[in-house]
Amino acid sequence: MKKLLYLPSLLLALTLWSCGGQASDSNTTAVGTSPGPGQSAVLDNVSNPNIVQVALGSSDHSTLVAALQAANYVDALTNVGPFTVFAPTNTAFDALPAGTLDDLVKPENQRKLRDILEYHVLLGVYKPGDFVNGRNLGTADGRSVSVTVAEDGNVTINGAKIIGTVSASNGIIHVVDQVLLPK
Template identity: 70%
Template structure:
């Protein structure tokens, strides 16, 4: 009886090892994997889960300038983490409204910290839906400053004068699309 039990447990152990081995092979070839480069959370390829705030921005033709700025500021990994975040995401045309040469200057490597400060000024820690914003409320941003919220009579929400055009939920927070680049004073 003991010999039969040993053989049966040994067989289970071998089946378990083979099964684990094939699971490792399967997971290595699946769409959810880490690239071989030494990168942070943004290096994880995942086409199955709900997209995070950066993946949503990457998928939006209206946010290509924002994505380029996130990359130049080395801020992609921070926003692909768990969060939760509320991100005020300026559309491409909002960047066009900046004074001539501003964006070109900010994306230079020597201005990376300044660009990152500006991008962090667009991020709140926690999830704030449009209905959570109250007129006159000041909200602390990821860079340690505050933005001011205003709600007009029609219920339109403005952040430092930038109008929220739409809202998209993401796996690690919420994105409010805005028509203005928020520049800290």
């Protein structure tokens, strides 16, 4: 009978010894330290690129990438998604009134810039064949954009012509020739 009384203590001691006597949680952050840099810091040159990686690899989208960084919106678009992004070219940004972009990338205008960038993002994947003339699509900022399909098949979003489409691991990118500005 005495042997049975010692059995729970023996099991507890063996369990602690086999675990090294300490419990550890690799998912906690030490007090006083900040969390890691986020999804955009993951280096992966093997998998299909995500939306941000595609934009980084395009010399025609360096202004968009700079705007994403200024708005602190890079991590959002590197997440799983799926997203549809209307990506204005550098030429589209150049067509904005003089000083507009310089003003938007100022730290005090970060929220305004982010709102404009979110206006270029749809939740879900919309392939070219999914665009229906007259359809309104809800954007990530809670507004909507309007689709126009011309007789020749060209698609515009709020007047911005889709000039190319690229798939990404977390969605699809439609290259557009204008910056979409919310009303």
